[in-house]
Every structure is written in structure tokens, then in C-alpha cells.
Amino acid sequence: MRVLIADDEPLAAERLQLLLAKAEGAQLVGTASEGESAINLAEALAPDLLLLDIAMPGLDGIGVARALAALDPSPAVVFVTAFDQFAVAAFEVEAVDYLMKPVDPGRLQRAIERARAYLVQRSAQPTPGKASQWLEEFWASDLSGLVRIAARDVDRVSAERDYMRLHVGRRSWLIHHSMAALEEGLDPELFVRLHRSAIVRKDFISGFTRNPSGRWLARLADGTEQPVGRLYSDRVRAIAGR
Structure with missing residues (x-):
């Protein structure tokens, strides 16, 4: 370099x-x-x-x-x-x-x-095409300054009051966005909103199951589960192709 x-x-x-x-x-x-x-x-x-x-x-x-x-x-x-x-x-x-x-x-x-x-x-991409309409990256604070996070690397997003937490592997960062703005800005081919306080990358979902009350739960690649809100249950059928 x-x-x-x-x-x-x-x-x-x-x-x-x-x-x-x-x-x-x-x-x-x-x-x-x-x-x-x-x-x-x-x-x-x-x-x-x-x-x-x-x-x-x-x-x-x-x-x-x-x-x-x-x-x-x-x-x-x-x-x-x-x-x-x-x-x-x-x-x-x-x-x-x-x-x-x-x-x-x-x-x-x-x-x-x-x-x-x-x-x-x-x-590897010498000919620039049309700029993407979707969010491609975020800037978040860490101990030494600011770090750039590619949107495609985000496993899931969870809401924490006025902030959103980006989860990437075992690390996470807080950013000042609204859940609605993120849902609108993230590529719907890659991400899906499953709850009023959660957005998940589709290929991070390993499956779905139901709890005893009949509510859907998304099984995630890291072994955790994400409840699916009632208003978002149609997303489960869409992802599963049903």
C-alpha cells in the first residue's frame, strides 16, 4: 500500500x-x-x-x-x-x-x-453501475473513534429506545436511526422485519417454529430465537414460499 x-x-x-x-x-x-x-x-x-x-x-x-x-x-x-x-x-x-x-x-x-x-x-468491479437505492453501510462509534459497517454484514437489528443496535457476529454497535427508516432503507431482498423492534437478515434465519400459544419464532444461525410479531406473520409465509 x-x-x-x-x-x-x-x-x-x-x-x-x-x-x-x-x-x-x-x-x-x-x-x-x-x-x-x-x-x-x-x-x-x-x-x-x-x-x-x-x-x-x-x-x-x-x-x-x-x-x-x-x-x-x-x-x-x-x-x-x-x-x-x-x-x-x-x-x-x-x-x-x-x-x-x-x-x-x-x-x-x-x-x-x-x-x-x-x-x-x-x-473486481471496474465498471461502476447505477448507485444502489438501498443502505450499503453505517458509521458507528467505538472506543477509538468511528467504524464503518457494511449493511450486508449485519446479522440483525434490535431496537433500544431511540437507538438501533446492529449485531455483527459477537459484536454490536448502537446507531441513531428509527426502525421504520431502517426497514425502508435496507434491501428487502436481504432483510426482513419480523417484529416492531427487530429486523433480521434473511440468510441468518435457519428456520421457523411455533411456541405453545401458536406464535411464530424465527430460529437464527447463532442459536437464538426471534419472536415474530403478529403483524409480521405474513413475512414467515413469504420467506417459506407459502
């Missing part, structure tokens, strides 16, 4: 260089201290990955990411910032990851691997 660093703080840029020197599978090809020079260096050096600060003099990191999106191929972008309020803007410019300063070495390594996976996936 050929990496370009763009940060107007000399100490922050130096720390990133030191961390990058110890990271696996990454090679520093240049550094920039403001937005315009970051664009010029990216055009000249064609890096695979740009570690990009957001708050910079002149053109900020969001503007840099938008400008570089026009390159073919464009570098993967990982934002490195001291502020967490830019997460939505980062999502809009399709950043691969969002790291909070001071950067943890292990977190940086995961961001590099995530960028590599993103580039491999993108190269």
Missing part, C-alpha cells in the same frame, strides 16, 4: 510517519501540509491510500476527498482527526475509515487492511 499523509500539524504528521513505518504492508510515498498540495501530490504520486486530516488551512480534508474522487483510480481515504463531528461528511465522501487522534497503532493497522480490502473489491 502506497500511502500519502496530509496533515497541517507537523507533530501529528511525524507521529503518523512513525506509526506507518512500523505498520505491515504500507509504504510512505509523501506528505502534504495543506489541501491543495495534497491534491497535487496525489495526482503526481498515485498513492493507494491517503491518511487525511480534516481541519486544514485552505481546502479542508472533505474538499480534498471530493476532489480526489474524480481521479481514476482514486485513492482510498482514511480520515485522521481530533474531532468526531465530521463523521456524516466522511460518510458522504465514502471514506474507508475514520481515526481519532492520537492514533492507536493497532487501529491504524486495521484501517490499512480495510483500505486494502476496499481497493481489492473495487478493482
Whole structure:
């Protein structure tokens, strides 16, 4: 991975260089201290990955990411910032990851691997088609900043008051969405709402059974069961093809 660093703080840029020197599978090809020079260096050096600060003099990191999106191929972008309020803007410019300063070495390594996976996936689909109308990813907070979660990796969604919990394997994250908005935004070919407080990925359902009162229960791949609300019992018949 050929990496370009763009940060107007000399100490922050130096720390990133030191961390990058110890990271696996990454090679520093240049550094920039403001937005315009970051664009010029990216055009000249064609890096695979740009570690990009957001708050910079002149053109900020969001503007840099938008400008570089026009390159073919464009570098993967990982934002490195001291502020967490830019997460939505980062999502809009399709950043691969969002790291909070001071950067943890292990977190940086995961961001590099995530960028590599993103580039491999993108190269396997060289001709972009029409943008999907469905939600494809989420940004959620974790201890070191924000993490990007692919919608297709979500096993199930459960409601917790004003928040939704995304369950991915043994981990879970809270996001601020409504259940109705998620039901409308998630691809109905992949997900089904089974309860007023639960959405499940269809291929995560291993079967259905009834409890003693006749209510449907969905058996899930992790061994748990999800009650099916009375208003959603028709979804069981639709999934089973009946």
C-alpha cells in the first residue's frame, strides 16, 4: 500500500510517519501540509491510500476527498482527526475509515487492511453501475473513534429506545436511526422485519417454529430465537414460499 499523509500539524504528521513505518504492508510515498498540495501530490504520486486530516488551512480534508474522487483510480481515504463531528461528511465522501487522534497503532493497522480490502473489491468491479437505492453501510462509534459497517454484514437489528443496535457476529454497535427508516432503507431482498423492534437478515434465519400459544419464532444461525410479531406473520409465509 502506497500511502500519502496530509496533515497541517507537523507533530501529528511525524507521529503518523512513525506509526506507518512500523505498520505491515504500507509504504510512505509523501506528505502534504495543506489541501491543495495534497491534491497535487496525489495526482503526481498515485498513492493507494491517503491518511487525511480534516481541519486544514485552505481546502479542508472533505474538499480534498471530493476532489480526489474524480481521479481514476482514486485513492482510498482514511480520515485522521481530533474531532468526531465530521463523521456524516466522511460518510458522504465514502471514506474507508475514520481515526481519532492520537492514533492507536493497532487501529491504524486495521484501517490499512480495510483500505486494502476496499481497493481489492473495487478493482473486481471496474465498471461502476447505477448507485444502489438501498443502505450499503453505517458509521458507528467505538472506543477509538468511528467504524464503518457494511449493511450486508449485519446479522440483525434490535431496537433500544431511540437507538438501533446492529449485531455483527459477537459484536454490536448502537446507531441513531428509527426502525421504520431502517426497514425502508435496507434491501428487502436481504432483510426482513419480523417484529416492531427487530429486523433480521434473511440468510441468518435457519428456520421457523411455533411456541405453545401458536406464535411464530424465527430460529437464527447463532442459536437464538426471534419472536415474530403478529403483524409480521405474513413475512414467515413469504420467506417459506407459502
